[in-house]
Amino acid sequence: MYDWTDQYHINVKEIDKQHEVLFSIINEIVEMLRNETYDFNRLYEIMVKLDDYVVEHFRFEEQLMLIESYPQMEEHVREHNQFRYDMSKFNIVDVKQPKEFLEGGLEYLMKWLSNHIMGTDKKLGEFIYTTKLI
């Protein structure tokens, strides 16, 4: 399981809440792996949920950046777009080795998410925090 800990907080309440939801959806995949109960319909259901939530979450962050006139919006959106593209390449229909697919996909998702939160999202959090103090 991937634990949601304080180190991931970017100090923007709504975004932290959304990141926590992303963790919990990814943990549903972990759960499936751990139980070794691969089920295509279940995988499909989780991937659709993840996809929908990522769309909603990125949209939220991007609207916030726009409203706050965030100077590093372009780089941030570029990272989101890379992830959107990579997600679209996940082909869950042709999974020949579900376990390997789940493990590889999971590793990619978590690496991207934690790098993005710890670097790019934290910068956004700091910007919002500082502008609110002025």
Ligand SMILES: [Fe+2]
């Ligand atoms: Fe982001």
